[in-house]
Amino acid sequence: MAIDTIWSYPPQAAHVHGLDLTGFTVVATDGTIGHVDREADHFGMRHLIVDTGVWVFGKSVLVPAGVVTGIDPEGRRVTVACSRGEVKAAPRFRIDSETMDPDYLTSVGDYYHRLPPREATTA
Template sequence: MSTDRIWSYARDSGYVEGQDLTGFAVVGSDGTIGRVDRQAAPHGMAHLVVDTGVWLFGRSFLVPVGMVTGIDAPGRRITLGCTGAEVKRAPRFRTDSETRDRSYLTAVGTYYLRLLAAA
């Protein structure tokens, strides 16, 4: 299964090239998940690192940008096409070096593609 499409924003997501999403609230279909701590695109695998604050004891999660279904720039809010529980079950994000590790990013992409296929 190719993970390429999970690493690009959907055309109808509202993303504008070069847009800084740092600090935007991240919302799943079941409520707020956290805030964008940073965004990156190593190896062409664009993703957001989402800080959950106290929701999950300060854990962060890596979310491929292909999961973004909407961006409300004036409201500083990003909507994902999954639930917070599904984000919580994604491959665990531990260190910043993982944001550059192709094998870790591929595992994350495969997980989220399965969510999209099941929807």
């Protein structure tokens, strides 16, 4: 995945313009990671803030749109091309203002860009 596409939904994700993903379940390659709390697009860096519930001690994680491999509107499910451990190891999301910090977003994008490529899946 090219670094410049980490912030854009890939074609296979079939993201419908205007579709609100809030509340959708987010599923990694090895299980559920949480639910979409909200979407954001700051500085052209589209991403999801995912509420992990108790899985990561009640924390949220930031997932770039380019990691999404599928969106199932009827099943209210988003699949991502990484494992739960890879999501958990991403740069820690602490406060909402970090989504407005281009340096933080760049570090997250760099992290996900360096992950091994995975086959696209359907939701």
